Amino acid sequence: QVQLVESGGDSVQSGGSLRLSCEASGIRSSAYSLGWFRQAPGKEREGVAANWRFGPQRYADSVKGRFTMSQFTMSQDNSRGTLYLQMNSLKPEDTAIYYCALVWGFVSSGRLLDANEYRYWGQGTQVTVSS
Numbered sequence: 001q002v003q004l005v006e007s008g009g010d011s012v013q014s015g016g017s018l019r020l021s022c023e024a025s026g027i028r029s030s031a032y033s034l035g036w037f038r039q040a041p042g043k044e045r046e047g048v049a050a051n052w053r054f055g056p057q058r059y060a061d062s063v064k065g066r067f068t069m070s071q072f073t074m075s076q077d078n079s080r081g082t083l084y085l086q087m088n089s090l091k092p093e094d095t096a097i098y099y100c101a102l103v104w105g106f107v108s109s110g111r112l113l114d115a116n117e118y119r120y121w122g123q124g125t126q127v128t129v130s131s
Contacts, residue, residue, distance in 0.1 A: 002026040002120040004100045009125030013036035016052040016090050020125060022100030027074070034072055038077045038127075047113025048098070049085065058065050058112045062093075083090035090129045097124040 007022040026042070035050020049069035051057040057069055070084040083100060101118035111117050 002102055002123035004102060004120055006098060006100050006122045006125040009098060009127045009130065011128040011130065014028075014091055014098070014129055014131050016092065016129070017086070017088045018127060020085040020087065020098055020127075022122060023080070024062055024083075024102065025080040025101070027079055028079060029104055030078065031106065032102055032104050033112065033117070034083060034100070034102045035112060035118070036069060036083075036098045037101055037118075038094075039124075040093075040096040041100070043096075043097070045115045047115060050101075050107075050112040050114065052106050052109075055109065058109055059112060063087075066090075087127070090127075092129045092131045095127060095129050097126050099124045 003025045005023045022079055035051045036048040037045050039045040049059045066089045068086045072081050072083045074081040088109050100122045102120045103118045107117045
C-alpha cells in the first residue's frame with residue numbers, strides 16, 4: 001500500500017521560502033505520475049506541480065518561476081523515495097494545505113494538474129504566508 005507523508009510546512013512572511021518534503025513508501029512500480037497540490041480554505045484543491053515519471057514537469061501558472069519540484073529520489077531497492085517542493089518568493093495567496101499525490105501509470109500533460117487523476121494522497125502540511 002502506498003503511503004505519502006508530507007512535512008516542512010510552516011508560517012512565513014511574504015517573500016520567504018520553504019521546502020516541503022514528501023516521503024513515499026510502498027512503491028511497487030517504476031511507472032507513476034506524482035505531484036504537489038494545494039487547497040486553500042473555501043477553495044477547490046488545485047495542482048501546483050506534477051510530472052509523469054518519464055516526462056517533463058508541469059507547473060501551475062501561479063507558481064511558475066517561484067516553485068521548483070525535485071525529481072523523485074528513489075531508495076536503492078526502489079520501494080520508497082522522497083519528493084521535494086522548493087517554494088520561493090512566497091505570497092499570501094500561497095497559503096494552503098499542501099498535499100503530495102501519486103497514481104500508477106501515465107497521466108497526460110494536460111491532466112497532470114487535475115486532482116481527480118490521482119489515487120494516493122498524503123495527509124497534507126500547512127503553509128501560511130503573512131503579508
